[in-house]
Amino acid sequence: MIQRISRLKTALPELTELENLISEGKQHMRIRVPAHIQRQGEHLPFYVIEMGSVKPDAPVLAVVGGVHGVERIGTQVILSFMKSLIRRLHWDPVVKEQLENIRLLMIPIVNPGGMAENSRSNLNGVDLMRNAPVEAEGNTPWLVGGHRISRSLPWYRGPAGAPMQTESRALCDAVHHALKDQKFCISIDCHSGFGTRDRLWFPYAKSTNPWPGIGAAHTLTELFEHSYPHHDLYLFEPQAHSYTTSGDLWDHLYDSYTAEQPDGCFIPMTLEMGSWLWVKKNPRHLFRYHSLFNPILPHRHQRILRRHLILFDFLMSAARTMPQWAPQGAADKTLAMNAALQRWYPGYSGNITTTV
Template structure:
């Protein structure tokens, strides 16, 4: 039985809503709490939700939000998707059939302490997306790429040689557990705040060079764009096209996955919702730090909550059907890799 912490409803409405959904959907959701994050007089739970198949080798899709506490809209998008999915399960046999074929994992609030304080970093002042033990292979932008100068400056990585923050330990260990022995998996980490276009990023954040699974990323991109030609809200690209960083958690999880499962396929994706468009449409966003990362007008907020349903539903189908669309032969992968290079690295075609 979920014990809701009523007195934090105002500070953390997303946690309050999540726990209400856990109660409503308890017959469909398997819940675990690998850690708690201390905050004042409460222990904030780090919730991990599982739905669908519990078979050890079930294709797995993970939806993650709230890594940066200020970017509440990422958590809200996942909760909105979860709410709709639970209501579909009340009447839709297709939803039951779809879930029976995959394992769906959700971690809606990775950084509950940061969300409590409405800050990007966790309560220790550490940016969780700069905190993994990964050093960039190419030059990173000053501060933005991760810094160890001070926790009072943004993008603080944490002290050198220190262990990862508790939130990241729980996140990465959970990912390793749910992906263990799994050959087909995708994750989507929901963020906001960069650019005026919604982006779907894939690794590496640490390197300007093409990612080893570039061919598979291209196949997924082409499949989405061909299937939903009118849903042209996303720019699919390597993250390093925007900027490189140290300490990227998904670089770390991906590299660990490849070490343990070299024959598997894992595609870590990041949804970066372009909040600059919200600012451009409504300059009032400039006067509140919170509104730089989250829509404030009710109609725009509702539009963002439903905007990404198509993507999440697509990923549920895509992870289930990975064997049918991922390149199966060396020749097929090489062909897709060439087309990916033409799309994302055209300048390399003209280099001697």
């Protein structure tokens, strides 16, 4: 038993840190473990943590990481945010007041088996971000857009017609439960590994056409850029400007949400940390698969852990005040949509159904 615990701590130190934070802040948390992932005789817990308000109309902020196991920095950024939040609750009335007015959902490690194996996929070889029952409109990049050829190849979606993987289903169930009957919701899913700049992506991954919620996303973008004019780390854009995929979990969750709540406003975001810049600055990253997605030098790692705290603080405030700034009413939605089209889809002349 001691050897097993030691082996797990070595393979998955993020789980150890998460459980230490749960122990430290449990008086502020509502904790569930809706699934366990079996690996070499171990039962890795799938933690779902809620903090803040239990009011039925409280806006929701969902924070997710570790969907791709090799992208550990996403989970580590969330753990850094959690640590700061828990410790500020001891003395900071602003944080206490924020949490009294929002529901904070955190799932820091969606794919504990993949993370323990230093793998993008889960233990069944499935890429969880290609696993939802969503088909892309038009062609997608070969393999990268999701395929069903073989689990031996990256970006494998899983067998056609099969249920979603345990991790995908647990994530969707937790988010659906938190968002049920909530009119105002934001989520951020932390990844790494694309480009030389940090991106904040909006749906759809499945389509190059404008996403129906792009107006509200544009309003949120302008709020951040106006409030932090010198914090120009992020490129805000629809994901499909980079590439399209089938099976995206957030496409699936957004469509499920709007089917049940056509008058609600849900803005799913993906933080895609630009790990190519780390490779450019330090070519040693090329010689280890893990380091293609994660900073390896201690000073750079510390910088990444702290640089996104401003974004998380902003999202907490934005979620709390969403009833005030989110476009509501036909006129406001049209104005927001037109502004978004001018920024991200200049010259677009198609029809869009504004569902938010």
